[in-house]
Amino acid sequence: MEPSLTPGSVWALWHAMRDKGPLVQCITNLVSMDLMANTLLAAGASPAMAHALDEVEDFVGIADALLINISNLSSDWNAAKKLAAQKAVALGKPWVLDPVGCGATPYRTQMCLALLQLRPTVVRGNASEILALAGAAGSAVRGVDSTAESHEALDAAKALARRCSCIVAVSGATDLVTDGTRVAGVSNGVPLLTRVTATGCSLTALIAAFLAVAPKGGELEATAAALAVFGLAGETSLAAAPRPGPGSLRVGLLDALHIMGEAEVLAGVRVRVMEG
Numbered sequence: 001m002e003p004s005l006t007p008g009s010v011w012a013l014w015h016a017m018r019d020k021g022p023l024v025q026c027i028t029n030l031v032s033m034d035l036m037a038n039t040l041l042a043a044g045a046s047p048a049m050a051h052a053l054d055e056v057e058d059f060v061g062i063a064d065a066l067l068i069n070i071s072n073l074s075s076d077w078n079a080a081k082k083l084a085a086q087k088a089v090a091l092g093k094p095w096v097l098d099p100v101g102c103g104a105t106p107y108r109t110q111m112c113l114a115l116l117q118l119r120p121t122v123v124r125g126n127a128s129e130i131l132a133l134a135g136a137a138g139s140a141v142r143g144v145d146s147t148a149e150s151h152e153a154l155d156a157a158k159a160l161a162r163r164c165s166c167i168v169a170v171s172g173a174t175d176l177v178t179d180g181t182r183v184a185g186v187s188n189g190v191p192l193l194t195r196v197t198a199t200g201c202s203l204t205a206l207i208a209a210f211l212a213v214a215p216k217g218g219e220l221e222a223t224a225a226a227l228a229v230f231g232l233a234g235e236t237s238l239a240a241a242p243r244p245g246p247g248s249l250r251v252g253l254l255d256a257l258h259i260m261g262e263a264e265v266l267a268g269v270r271v272r273v274m275e276g
């Protein structure tokens with residue numbers, strides 16, 4: 001499959017992902033585990049929450065892709081994350097970093113920067129997190145939710161992508177994906193997604209699942225495809241809810257990821273190459 005970014009290519013990649021059912025190893029925070037595992041299952045991947053220090057390296061050996069979310073922070077978990085990332089790179093397997101709350105405390109930022117050294121394939125965060133990770137002057141962070149818009153973090157994302165030779169995705173009203181030169185935009189999604197915890201975390205795990213079937217050199221397109229599918233599932237869920245709210249959005253998101261097919265993707269996905 002040649003990398004391209006159209007509704008048709010998004011569908012082709014999702015179809016390939018469902019066909020393969022990739023095993024995605026997830027090292028993530030406790031609040032996100034349930035939604036993340038269910039998101040991957042509903043979309044067609046196979047999740048495994050495996051983070052024990054003595055097991056992570058062996059697990060990377062059998063996984064198709066790895067997701068590392070920096071929240072829960074503790075010495076055991078941190079060591080496990082570093083070992084897992086190193087093993088993924090050694091085996092040539094894709095791994096994705098979610099720098100949750102980067103910039104909120106020095107400890108959190110240091111852990112994000114340490115993992116960034118271990119060559120993630122993709123980094124996905126909200127605008128505040130990407131600004132903090134890139135070391136942008138005056139970036140304001142409040143906990144794990146963003147205080148900035150995605151376009152405000154585009155220059156920082158590009159600089160980070162160039163510096164680390166990776167893909168950087170900034171989620172928001174328009175999700176932006178860059179390799180430092182090219183920029184893709186995804187305008188699927190609904191603002192109510194920000195009122196359900198762990199939607200960003202789960203989205204990052206979905207990126208890992210798409211990377212497991214992406215052709216070499218197609219990492220930017222695969223990241224944008226995962227963002228589009230997740231955002232479209234949010235739209236589909238909201239449209240189907242009799243009394244829309246965070247609770248029904250969360251349940252409907254999983255239903256949409258399970259039910260959506262080619263027709264919905266071709267009609268609903270809004271992706272475009274903005275630069276490059």
Ligand SMILES: Nc1ncnc2c1ncn2[C@@H]1O[C@H](COP(=O)(O)OP(=O)(O)O)[C@@H](O)[C@H]1O
Nearest residue numbers: 126171172173189190191193194199200201231
């Ligand atoms: N204003 C918005 N309008 C539409 N979709 C949004 C908006 N803000 C965030 N999203 C979507 O919500 C999901 C989670 O992103 P985000 O809230 O930025 O991540 P995080 O939970 O890590 O802070 C993504 O699919 C993103 O596209």
Ligand SMILES: Cc1ncsc1CCOP(=O)(O)O
Nearest residue numbers: 029071144197198199200201
């Ligand atoms: C609430 C919370 N606290 C630590 S991690 C976490 C979940 C954050 O999830 P997301 O980044 O998807 O909003």
Ligand SMILES: [Mg+2]
Nearest residue numbers: 100126200201
């Ligand atoms: Mg997040």
